[in-house]
Amino acid sequence: MPRVAAAGKPTAKISKSQNTKARVLHEALALASRIGFQGLSFGTLAAHARLSKSGLFAHFHSKEDLQIRTLELASAMFVERVLKPAVAAPRGVPRIRRLFDGWMAWIRSDSVPSGDILISCAFEFDDAPPGPMRDAVVRGHHALQSTIERLARQALEAGQLAPRTDPAQFAFEFLGIVHAHHHLRRLLGTDPRARRARLAFERLLRDHAAQPHRRRAAR
Amino acid sequence: MPRVAAAGKPTAKISKSQNTKARVLHEALALASRIGFQGLSFGTLAAHARLSKSGLFAHFHSKEDLQIRTLELASAMFVERVLKPAVAAPRGVPRIRRLFDGWMAWIRSDSVPSGDILISCAFEFDDAPPGPMRDAVVRGHHALQSTIERLARQALEAGQLAPRTDPAQFAFEFLGIVHAHHHLRRLLGTDPRARRARLAFERLLRDHAAQPHRRRAAR
DNA sequence: GCATCGTACGACCGACCGTGCTTTTTCTCA
DNA sequence: TGAGAAAAAGCACGGTCGGTCGTACGATGC
Numbered sequence: 001m002p003r004v005a006a007a008g009k010p011t012a013k014i015s016k017s018q019n020t021k022a023r024v025l026h027e028a029l030a031l032a033s034r035i036g037f038q039g040l041s042f043g044t045l046a047a048h049a050r051l052s053k054s055g056l057f058a059h060f061h062s063k064e065d066l067q068i069r070t071l072e073l074a075s076a077m078f079v080e081r082v083l084k085p086a087v088a089a090p091r092g093v094p095r096i097r098r099l100f101d102g103w104m105a106w107i108r109s110d111s112v113p114s115g116d117i118l119i120s121c122a123f124e125f126d127d128a129p130p131g132p133m134r135d136a137v138v139r140g141h142h143a144l145q146s147t148i149e150r151l152a153r154q155a156l157e158a159g160q161l162a163p164r165t166d167p168a169q170f171a172f173e174f175l176g177i178v179h180a181h182h183h184l185r186r187l188l189g190t191d192p193r194a195r196r197a198r199l200a201f202e203r204l205l206r207d208h209a210a211q212p213h214r215r216r217a218a219r
Numbered sequence: 220m221p222r223v224a225a226a227g228k229p230t231a232k233i234s235k236s237q238n239t240k241a242r243v244l245h246e247a248l249a250l251a252s253r254i255g256f257q258g259l260s261f262g263t264l265a266a267h268a269r270l271s272k273s274g275l276f277a278h279f280h281s282k283e284d285l286q287i288r289t290l291e292l293a294s295a296m297f298v299e300r301v302l303k304p305a306v307a308a309p310r311g312v313p314r315i316r317r318l319f320d321g322w323m324a325w326i327r328s329d330s331v332p333s334g335d336i337l338i339s340c341a342f343e344f345d346d347a348p349p350g351p352m353r354d355a356v357v358r359g360h361h362a363l364q365s366t367i368e369r370l371a372r373q374a375l376e377a378g379q380l381a382p383r384t385d386p387a388q389f390a391f392e393f394l395g396i397v398h399a400h401h402h403l404r405r406l407l408g409t410d411p412r413a414r415r416a417r418l419a420f421e422r423l424l425r426d427h428a429a430q431p432h433r434r435r436a437a438r
Numbered sequence: 439g440c441a442t443c444g445t446a447c448g449a450c451c452g453a454c455c456g457t458g459c460t461t462t463t464t465c466t467c468a
Numbered sequence: 469t470g471a472g473a474a475a476a477a478g479c480a481c482g483g484t485c486g487g488t489c490g491t492a493c494g495a496t497g498c
Contacts, residue, residue, distance in 0.1 A: 020475085020476095038257075041454080041455065042457085043454065044454095052477050052478075054457090054458090054476075054477060055475075055476040055477060058475055058476065059475090062457080063455095063456065122402070122406065123342040123402060126402055127253070127334075127339065137406070138406060138407065141407075169415060169419070172399065173396075173399075176396055176398070177392075177395055179395070179402065180392075180394065180395030180398055183341070183342060183345055183398065184391075186345040186346045187356070187357060187360060188357065196388060196391045199385075199388055200388070200391065200395065203392075207422060239445085239446095260484080261485085262485070262486090270446075270447095271446065271447050271448070272448095273446070273448075273449095276488085277444075277445050277446065281487080282487090
């Protein structure tokens with residue numbers, strides 16, 4: 001069978017192994033985002049990556065290894081495409097906004113089909129028996145939660161959020177909105193339901209906004 | 220066929236079949252709530268229900284049939300234990316509160332282990348290929364969404380919510396809070412994290428509360 | 439008293455699973 | 469260019485999956 005020559009890229013001296021490994025991992029990511037991490041089997045991945053099942057074993061020692069590497073790739077992409085652009089925005093509320101916008105775009109993006117694979121993964125393993133994957137998912141959640149908390153705290157210190165704001169609570173609700181949007185998008189299709197999430201986010205921000213000019217009326 | 224003449228009649232004799240079927244279904248529900256609907260296999264269920272695999276086939280024609288029956292049982296229990304008690308409360312905000320309280324208790328309940336199986340199911344099938352289970356999940360979502368919308372609309376008409384309230388948006392955020400709580404509970408254990416969901420719910424209510432005494436300050 | 443039907447059983451099927459072991463192909467570099 | 473290393477394939481294993489088949493037991497209707 002005539003092998004397909006590498007996809008035209010110069011590949012500056014990356015040993016071929018690394019190259020195919022990366023390619024296979026991207027295939028695995030696309031596959032996992034469609035059928036879940038549990039459904040990511042060596043057989044289907046092999047067929048999809050035009051590699052024999054045993055050929056995969058040269059790169060991944062076990063299915064669990066494959067899952068974790070794939071999850072790591074997804075995390076790295078999320079950091080690169082969502083977190084980094086967010087922290088490029090000015091501290092405080094603008095940065096929080098940028099995070100939300102970037103996240104929504106990431107969910108909408110086609111590069112990782114079927115939405116945010118990290119969220120799917122979290123829900124897939126939230127009731128799994130203890131194991132490396134579950135641990136990785138828990139670590140990922142804590143990282144996200146504390147990141148959002150930090151952004152909220154910065155906004156608080158900058159006087160852009162009301163002093164009564166609880167950063168942890170803010171992060172909880174922030175994550176809840178994103179998760180709800182992701183779920184609905186997958187369940188009901190791609191209709192412009194992002195509006196609901198956007199409104200909820202605006203309400204969250206408005207409700208915690210600093211109001212220097214007058215005393216708060218509610219309560 | 221000595222089939223049941225009519226549903227629900229005295230039927231002093233609950234034909235043995237119905238009995239074991241109900242027993243097996245409850246086993247299936249408990250099992251599915253621990254390992255998910257996809258993981259609910261005939262083999263494991265047979266071992267768990269002390270019935271041979273082929274014995275199960277006398278009651279369920281296929282795995283899909285088993286899944287759907289199990290889902291129906293869960294839905295019926297949810298209606299019985301959460302929805303009905305809620306509509307027993309006075310119309311308006313009290314009824315909404317009762318729904319939230321009941322739902323949180325249902326998630327906490329041990330009767331259906333591992334939280335709300337309907338929520339888990341929804342997340343399990345939100346990216347599944349089209350099929351009866353997915354359809355059932357979508358229908359279930361619409362039913363819940365429209366129920367909450369209705370409660371919100373009633374509260375609106377009773378003047379207990381601010382006129383600018385959008386019932387659909389209210390339902391979206393309500394569901395988001397419950398889902399987020401359920402997810403966190405499964406992911407991080409049973410710690411008293413319900414407080415976060417409670418606070419978010421209170422904020423949702425407070426934010427949409429009618430304020431007859433003064434004009435709203437925000438915006 | 440006998441035929442019928444629903445319930446339950448054990449054996450079995452083909453497909454796919456994850457994973458090793460061996461062989462062949464391909465790449466790398468002196 | 470050729471030898472050694474690395475990558476990929478081939479193959480076989482034990483296991484589980486959803487599902488079928490033939491069969492046997494117990495109740496029920498005629």
